[in-house]
Amino acid sequence: MKKDTHQFIQKYKGIAAFGMDRANDEETIMFYLQKFSEDAFMKTLLPRLSDQELEEIYNWVNTYLKKHISEDEYHGLFLKDR
Incomplete structure (x- = not known):
């Protein structure tokens, strides 16, 4: 059974823009961190x-x-x- 989930990113329809308001800032951080932690991206970034x-x-x-x-x-x- 999977323990880890990234469900937010699958449904997110926001604009991922920081600095508008607290709610949007939190959504943007969640968006960025979930994209950042994708396996394929990490395999590219980490060795660099x-x-x-x-x-x-x-x-x-x-x-x-x-x-x-x-x-x-x-x-x-x-x-x-x-």
């Missing part, structure tokens, strides 16, 4: 990143996870290991 760039992305994600997500949410929503 330096070791430092990889570390920066990893640290950025972890910083926001630790700041805004509880331990239970981390395991249940992010890792889906519960």
